[in-house]
Structure formats: C-alpha cells, structure tokens
Amino acid sequence: MEVRVRFAPSPTGYLHVGGARTAIFNWLFAKKNKGKFLLRIEDTDIQRSREEMTEEILESLLWLGINWDEEIVYQSDNLEEYRKLTYRLLEEKKAYRCFCSPEELNIRKNRAKKLKIPYKYDRTCLKLSDQEKENLISSGKPFAIRFLVPEGKTVFEDLVYGKIEFNNSEIEDFILLRSDGTPTYQLAVVNDDNRMGITHIIRGDDHLSNTPKQILLYNAIGIEPPLFAHLPLILGVDKKRLSKRQGAVSVMEFKKKGYLPEAVFNFLTLLGWSPGNDREILSRDEIIKSFSLEGISKKCAVFDEVKLDWMNGCYINKTELERLYELCLEFNYDYFSRIDKSYMLNVLELVKPRIKRLDQIINDMGYFFSEPQEYNNVSLKKYWKKDTKKYIEIVTEKLSGLEIFEVDQIEKTIRDTAEKLGISAAKLIHPVRICLTGTHISPGLFELISVLGKETVIERLKNAVDKINTSQ
C-alpha cells in the first residue's frame, strides 16, 4: 500500500513553527516510505481565510525545501461534496437537523458555566417529532446538521501515544453542516482525507480530541479510518506556550532574521524527533533515512532560540561560498546586490566561521562595505594612547609601500614595525582595527586588511587618524 500523507493548513494565519514542523514530519514520512506528500488548503472558513495567507504558506514551505506531490486541494472547491455526504448521513439517520439558534445555545452554555458543569449539546432537536420538524422546515427556520454520536467507546492506536480511549458519552453531537451551508472542519477533513486516499494523519496533538469524532464519522460512512500519529506540543524554554519572542513567529520571519532554510529545517526536525543518537547536525538525506514515527517523543518539545542560532552558525560555516552568496542575496537583495561578487566571496570566507545569522554581516560588520562613521569610545579609551597617532602614521607608510598585499606580508609588516618601534604588536593591532572598523572587535586583523584591500585600508587609516585626534 502506498503511503499518502497530507499537510492541511487553514489559510487564516501564517505558517508558524508548529505548522512547519507538522509539514516537515509528514514530508519526511512520505519520503522515507517512498509515498506521496499532499497539500490541502482548508479554506472553508470564508470569513477568516485569506488568499495572501495561502501564498505565504506555500512560499514558506518552498523556502524550507518542502515540495508537494499532485495538485493542491482547496476545500472551497468541494462544498457540494460536503453537502451531499451530510445529507446522506441525515437520510441514514446518522445525523439530524438542529434548529437551535446561536442565542439559545449561548444561554444554555452560560447556564452550564454558572453551574460549573461541562457543556454538551442537550439533543433538544433530536427529540422533535416528525411533525414538529416539518413545521420548522416549512417555516423557514435555519438549521444546522449535527452528527448523532452513537453510544459506546472510541478506541484507537495512536502511532506516537499508543492506545487512546474516549467515552462517546463525553463527545457532543457535533455539527457537520452549519446553517449557512458551510461544512465544519470535522466533516470536511474526513471527506477529503478519504477522497485523497490518506493513509496516515500526522498532526499536532492539539487535534487529539478531534480524532474520536473523525473516527466515528469514518465508521458512520462505512470506511476504514487512516492511522493517526499526534505530535507533541512545542513549548518555549520557559516550558510555557511559545511566545513571539521565543519563536512563535512565521517561518518567513526566520528568513528575514538571517536564518538558513537548511538550518531551520534541521532544527525543526529535532522538535520532538530524534535519530536515536546524539547527532544534531544532519543532512536532509540523513534525516530522511533515519526518520520514523517511533523516533517521535511523547514529551513536549522545547523551542530554544539559542540552539537555533548555534545550529544556524554551524550551517553557515559549512556552506559553500557560492551558495552562501546566493543566500545573502535571497536574504537582502537590495543590500548585497550592490556589492561586487568577488569581494563579497572574500568577505564571506572570512566571516563565515564567526557569524550565527546573515543579518550580522549587515548589522555588526558594516565596515566591510563602508567606512566607519564613528569610533567606539570604549575601544578608544582602552587602546588609543598618546603615541598611537604616530604609530599609525608609521604603519600606514609601511603598508602603502607593500607590493604584495596579502595576509603574510601584511602580518610581517605590522609585526616588524612594532618590533622596530620597540612596542608590542598589540599596540598596533588594536588601534589599526579601530581605524578600520570603528571598534576593537573584528575577524583576524591581517585577513581583514587583505580583504579590504590596500586603497581602502590606507584611506581609512589616514581618515581615522585625523578624525580621532580632532575628536579627542
């Protein structure tokens, strides 16, 4: 039997960490089993569904490298099918019309709340006589159609949590078709999962309470339900619900923050799944190979942004320069496209072991692309002494005399100059760095000088000496 799984987002919001993880696990399961990964847009909530959200969800999936098989299914195309199925259940007396208005239901709900008893629809309309029903229908009173939950128990074997049992008496007669003719999630999901031939439903455990309802529907329709696997909740490091700060942001936000799709993909796979050893940096192929539902934990997963940063840094460091350059363009085209490509490749080679996110190249290392406008006071206090100006002028002279402007020659020139002056090399290195970058923190100075190039270095040293001394 071919494995067929699906990801079924509602386009009422962005694709967040939880949804992305669900999509990835489904995709991995399909890949591992040489099956199909399908996409279904659950857009029956016309009020809240937005086309831009669908676009954004698709863009996010593609950014993560998740592609889907077969055509995308839009639930809004199937409205007639949902209606037909509901009326079939109605005819078979597995469903019934409910004429209770939202106001009446609210009164009952509030009453239950006051009495502190759990609310469940009280089957008022199931008790109506045929005549009463006829009268209400012909009077034009709007009605919804409810599923008649049978007595007994609903038991299923969850592929993550094991055996799960629900007493049907705890499940209310849920609505299948609303009075405006739109289907509810429960009905649409069962209809479509069946029609699409879905074999495994892998989704967040916030859907656990929907599963018995859906199994009851499968039974009523007379079809074998698919298998279910519910994924553990994702929490923040404080073990509370994910907050915006802790990663409850859209997947596209990760792109905007300078994360690599490969890193985010790898990171998300480890939210609730483990390959069974301590390895964390795994290629897509390795993940596919070792992925299994047995490897999914029952325990809540923790979204740790510090770990994501670390992992992203590892990915940046191991990414080839050409690809990293492409990623920079993808990250901020306006900024990086104005920079000469071969210069950019040199910059990337130097910075890639030291950055965790691409935005750091712009935010912390702007000196690669423009002269510092100011010089950090703390740095100056620490390293700019009485004789520094003189030393810088000497080293500028020496550097401008260099024929071959490469790391070894640059290092030798600076060290020799220090020796001749009878001072430690540090007394030159730190101030030179301040002149070139505005601070005393940067990648290795000799490499930095070689990347910036002779002309820029000489100009910056001269300008800095003027500016620093006049502002001292």
Ligand code: GLU
């Ligand atoms: N549209 C539902 C959601 O976004 C899908 C639930 C399911 O996978 O059955 O949560």
